[in-house]
Amino acid sequence: xxxxxxxxxxxxxxxxxxxxxxxxxxxxxxxxxxxxxxxxxxxxxxxxxxxxxxxxxxxxxxxxxxxxxxxxxxxxxxxxxxxxxxxxxxxxxxxxxxxxxxxxxxxxxxxxxxxxxxxxxxxxxxxxxxxxxxxxxxxxxxxxxxxxxxxxxxxxxxxxxxxxxxxxxxxxxxxxxxxxxxxxxxxxxxxxxxxxxxxxxxxxxxxxxxxxxxxxxxxxxxxxxxxxxxxxxxxxxxxxxxxxxxxxxxxxxxxxxxxxxxxxxxxxxxxxxxxxxxxxxxxxxxxxxxxxxxxxxxxxxxxxxxxxxxxxxxxxxxxxxxxxxxxxxxxxxxxxxxxxxxxxxxxxxxxxxxxxxxxxxxxxxxxxxxxxxxxxxxxxxxxx
Amino acid sequence: xxxxxxxxxxxxxxxxxxxxxxxxxxxxxxxxxxxxxxxxxxxxxxxxxxxxxxxxxxxxxxxxxxxxxxxxxxxxxxxxxxxxxxxxxxxxxxxxxxxxxxxxxxxxxxxxxxxxxxxxxxxxxxxxxxxxxxxxxxxxxxxxxxxxxxxxxxxxxxxxxxxxxxxxxxxxxxxxxxxxxxxxxxxxxxxxxxxxxxxxxxxxxxxxxxxxxxxxxxxxxxxxxxxxxxxxxxxxxxxxxxxxxxxxxxxxxxxxxxxxxxxxxxxxxxxxxxxxxxxxxxxxxxxxxxxxxxxxxxxxxxxxxxxxxxxxxxxxxxxxxxxxxxxxxxxxxxxxxxxxxxxxxxxxxxxxxxxxxxxxxxxxxxxxxxxxxxxxxxxxxxxxxxxxxxxxxxxxxxxxxxxxxxxxxxxxxxxxxxxxxxxxxxxxxxxxxxxxxxxxxxxxxxxxxxxxxxxxxxxxxxxxxxxxxxxxxxxxxxxxxxxxxxxxxxxxxxxxxxxxxxxxxxxxxxxxxxxxxxxxxxxxxxxxxxxxxxxxxxxxxxxxxxxxxxxxxxxxxxxxxxxxxxxxx
Numbered sequence: 001x002x003x004x005x006x007x008x009x010x011x012x013x014x015x016x017x018x019x020x021x022x023x024x025x026x027x028x029x030x031x032x033x034x035x036x037x038x039x040x041x042x043x044x045x046x047x048x049x050x051x052x053x054x055x056x057x058x059x060x061x062x063x064x065x066x067x068x069x070x071x072x073x074x075x076x077x078x079x080x081x082x083x084x085x086x087x088x089x090x091x092x093x094x095x096x097x098x099x100x101x102x103x104x105x106x107x108x109x110x111x112x113x114x115x116x117x118x119x120x121x122x123x124x125x126x127x128x129x130x131x132x133x134x135x136x137x138x139x140x141x142x143x144x145x146x147x148x149x150x151x152x153x154x155x156x157x158x159x160x161x162x163x164x165x166x167x168x169x170x171x172x173x174x175x176x177x178x179x180x181x182x183x184x185x186x187x188x189x190x191x192x193x194x195x196x197x198x199x200x201x202x203x204x205x206x207x208x209x210x211x212x213x214x215x216x217x218x219x220x221x222x223x224x225x226x227x228x229x230x231x232x233x234x235x236x237x238x239x240x241x242x243x244x245x246x247x248x249x250x251x252x253x254x255x256x257x258x259x260x261x262x263x264x265x266x267x268x269x270x271x272x273x274x275x276x277x278x279x280x281x282x283x284x285x286x287x288x289x290x291x292x293x294x295x296x297x298x299x300x301x302x303x304x305x306x307x308x309x310x311x312x313x314x315x316x317x318x319x320x321x322x323x324x325x326x327x328x329x330x331x332x333x334x335x336x337x338x339x340x341x342x343x344x345x346x347x348x349x350x351x352x353x354x355x356x357x358x359x360x361x362x363x364x365x366x367x368x369x370x371x372x373x374x375x376x377x378x379x380x381x382x383x384x
Numbered sequence: 385x386x387x388x389x390x391x392x393x394x395x396x397x398x399x400x401x402x403x404x405x406x407x408x409x410x411x412x413x414x415x416x417x418x419x420x421x422x423x424x425x426x427x428x429x430x431x432x433x434x435x436x437x438x439x440x441x442x443x444x445x446x447x448x449x450x451x452x453x454x455x456x457x458x459x460x461x462x463x464x465x466x467x468x469x470x471x472x473x474x475x476x477x478x479x480x481x482x483x484x485x486x487x488x489x490x491x492x493x494x495x496x497x498x499x500x501x502x503x504x505x506x507x508x509x510x511x512x513x514x515x516x517x518x519x520x521x522x523x524x525x526x527x528x529x530x531x532x533x534x535x536x537x538x539x540x541x542x543x544x545x546x547x548x549x550x551x552x553x554x555x556x557x558x559x560x561x562x563x564x565x566x567x568x569x570x571x572x573x574x575x576x577x578x579x580x581x582x583x584x585x586x587x588x589x590x591x592x593x594x595x596x597x598x599x600x601x602x603x604x605x606x607x608x609x610x611x612x613x614x615x616x617x618x619x620x621x622x623x624x625x626x627x628x629x630x631x632x633x634x635x636x637x638x639x640x641x642x643x644x645x646x647x648x649x650x651x652x653x654x655x656x657x658x659x660x661x662x663x664x665x666x667x668x669x670x671x672x673x674x675x676x677x678x679x680x681x682x683x684x685x686x687x688x689x690x691x692x693x694x695x696x697x698x699x700x701x702x703x704x705x706x707x708x709x710x711x712x713x714x715x716x717x718x719x720x721x722x723x724x725x726x727x728x729x730x731x732x733x734x735x736x737x738x739x740x741x742x743x744x745x746x747x748x749x750x751x752x753x754x755x756x757x758x759x760x761x762x763x764x765x766x767x768x769x770x771x772x773x774x775x776x777x778x779x780x781x782x783x784x785x786x787x788x789x790x791x792x793x794x795x796x797x798x799x800x801x802x803x804x805x806x807x808x809x810x811x812x813x814x815x816x817x818x819x820x821x822x823x824x825x826x827x828x829x830x831x832x833x834x835x836x837x838x839x840x841x842x843x844x845x846x847x848x849x850x851x852x853x854x855x856x857x858x859x860x861x862x863x864x865x866x867x868x869x870x871x872x873x874x875x876x877x878x879x880x881x882x883x884x885x886x887x888x889x890x891x892x893x894x895x896x897x898x899x900x901x902x903x904x905x906x907x908x909x910x911x912x913x914x915x916x917x918x919x920x921x922x923x924x925x926x927x928x929x930x931x932x933x934x935x936x937x938x939x940x941x942x943x944x945x946x947x948x949x950x951x952x953x
Binding site: 012013014031042043044046047048050052053054055056057058059060061062076078104105106108111112119120124125126128132135136137138139140141144145147148151152153154155183184187189 | 419420422423424425427428475478479480481483484485486487488489490491492493508509511514515518519522523525526534558587588589620621623624694697698701702705706708814815816820858859860861862863864865866867868871
């Protein structure tokens with residue numbers, strides 16, 4: 001048993017008072033969870049402290065909160081570990097309600113107003129073609145395993161809370177709902193794949209509103225990797241259906257990839273013009289729509305010049321990387337492959353004969369951040 | 385006053401299935417839950433759902449396994465219905481979008497499960513319950529005509545002057561406002577009551593609300609003594625390790641390194657019925673062959689690694705996060721723990737209770753398909769089959785009647801009762817103290833092994849707690865998310881559940897299924913091949929009082945094609 005110091009954000013909407021911090025000292029074993037500590041406080045001291053919780057086993061998704069600033073489940077965060085984190089304040093565990101959603105009371109946020117509204121937005125039910133078959137739909141075993149990663153989502157909202165894009169654009173459909181969308185797009189039984197992709201690509205707050213920050217992957221307690229699902233949606237939209245969206249999401253990705261292929265690093269002065277021409281400099285110069293969009297971004301460019309963030313000389317005369325040929329080799333290697341390889345790290349297949357070997361020690365999710373970061377990189381390479 | 389043809393209370397698998405079926409049947413449906421539907425405890429059903437869908441398998445074989453698993457206490461007509469309709473229900477779920485595991489041909493694939501003579505368990509990794517729950521919620525989001533009341537708690541049911549159910553009194557947890565919901569038919573689908581035990585695999589919300597609501601209305605409860613202890617729960621906190629682990633090939637060992645199931649079930653070994661395996665473990669522990677922390681070991685390492693990642697992913701996480709054990713490389717300490725109540729509100733095969741207008745389905749109900757012991761992967765099936773049947777029947781029946789009259793006076797009574805709790809000065813115990821003592825009593829005296837003396841002591845304790853629950857004081861005086869007042873109401877429900885279980889366990893003077901009496905160690909078909917029902921004749925609402933004596937009665941077990949035999953695995 002040790003004493004753990006907790007600092008909990010409290011808010012009583014009926015008091016007329018602003019939110020405040022409450023300090024508590026809880027004696028429990030270090031393996032016990034932050035939720036256990038809160039429940040002990042409720043049981044012994046003050047049961048007016050409100051938190052949603054039920055299963056205590058990370059399957060119901062009720063107890064999403066922020067602990068030491070990071071969004072996660074209170075029930076599978078151990079006290080000992082939380083108190084030793086660098087983010088903790090001198091060993092004090094700081095517990096707050098989730099972000100990006102309005103607080104209703106203490107640690108309870110309004111998930112209906114944000115999270116569930118966004119889930120509803122992605123048409124979250126299967127839309128098969130015609131009447132169902134007499135028996136089951138015959139589909140590849142891998143496709144079901146593939147979407148089981150999205151099915152593993154418990155709708156806890158941790159990713160929504162942590163999403164930086166949603167902080168900047170509250171209208172962003174967001175990581176949880178888009179991961180849910182992949183569950184249908186990746187489902188061979190669904191008949192509306194292209195319509196779904198077009199819808200999510202054309203929505204200005206859709207799949208191209210994600211800025212690749214990895215926050216959702218880092219916080220997800222179930223290894224759903226929402227950002228990876230968003231990237232899969234993009235690859236399907238571009239690679240399988242060639243959807244060239246009016247948000248220039250496609251153009252922006254193509255411009256990015258083409259410029260790195262040519263220069264080895266990003267030629268920023270060309271990024272915008274190429275993006276608006278759907279990756280083509282020529283198109284952006286002759287297409288009135290593209291020109292209009294380009295003109296719209298002048299204020300940003302001028303602000304960049306004024307603040308000194310952009311050096312006009314360097315921006316226009318961009319130097320190729322010294323060993324640019326190496327970069328080109330990577331592109332050739334990737335493009336030479338006939339099929340796009342989708343790396344699903346949800347289930348790491350290992351040969352049973354490897355059981356004894358030391359190399360087989362690392363299970364899926366063992367080194368989550370590292371493994372997923374790698375996934376992100378290889379996904380970038382696979383865009384084309 | 386909100387009005388619905390059919391009001392479903394509880395929105396786990398049974399509740400959502402009932403709501404969808406009632407809506408398909410043309411009824412105006414409201415579905416209400418004290419939590420958001422996807423938080424429901426159906427989530428926790430990891431392993432899968434049984435159905436004889438393979439051409440080589442047969443529903444008769446599934447039904448016989450279920451009858452045998454029930455220790456012949458299950459009603460065979462109900463079991464036949466469940467097993468016959470199972471394949472169609474699995475296909476329906478598949479068509480709705482459940483991502484069931486496929487075999488190499490792309491068809492539905494199965495895994496082995498306890499007490500079953502064929503591999504007939506269909507599954508989604510080890511998140512089967514969660515996958516089905518979320519898919520049913522997708523359907524609710526699609527069917528916008530079904531009204532959802534999320535985070536609403538029902539404090540009491542309402543009857544009209546003739547005794548027909550007329551609705552429910554509800555408290556909106558978000559703002560504490562109370563309302564009278566008027567309905568032609570009410571379906572209770574509030575799950576189990578595991579929280580009366582400590583530890584338990586059940587979630588904090590499993591407080592037997594529906595069972596208590598019906599009990600207070602005078603509806604008979606049946607088979608309440610049959611409480612399942614799951615063989616593999618984590619020692620410290622009671623968290624569940626799926627039976628799927630044993631289905632995939634995991635072994636059980638005692639501290640002497642002996643695979644002890646050889647002694648108890650030489651044929652089925654670890655895949656005998658749950659009551660058999662739990663009793664074997666408890667015997668090993670009681671006779672000193674367990675580990676010092678009162679556990680035995682579950683060893684998953686015989687299962688190929690790839691298979692663990694594919695099919696048992698969730699328990700790798702659970703063992704890692706909650707027990708600090710890497711099950712890929714070492715055994716996990718486990719023991720039997722409270723898991724499921726086979727008993728519940730007595731219903732017929734359409735979910736209809738003896739109280740007119742009242743239905744129940746899922747763990748709340750007792751049809752009875754599980755009898756003395758439920759087979760693994762039959763609970764999801766029970767919720768779906770009888771949830772659907774109850775919803776469809778209620779919708780049909782609702783068409784034939786006018787909206788019953790619900791008196792407003794009961795709303796005022798309920799409001800007053802809550803105001804009394806909120807205003808009460810602190811003198812009695814805390815809700816948490818009473819609940820903790822209830823959990824200790826039940827786990828010590830109404831568990832795997834029971835006897836007359838222990839059960840009587842338990843009942844005495846429960847009667848005392850019943851009185852103490854009337855004076856509990858609470859901290860929260862507010863209306864928004866007042867979880868304190870909610871806890872006090874749930875406590876009353878839990879104690880009613882505990883009373884019914886203990887009274888029935890005391891009455892059944894034999895050992896059958898989950899009920900093992902050390903003073904009556906044999907099954908006695910001559911005297912006890914019958915259901916025990918417990919009925920409360922109180923004042924119609926409010927807590928059962930310590931002076932009330934629940935009425936015990938018996939009802940016949942329906943036998944169709946299987947006569948009781950000795951039960952060996």
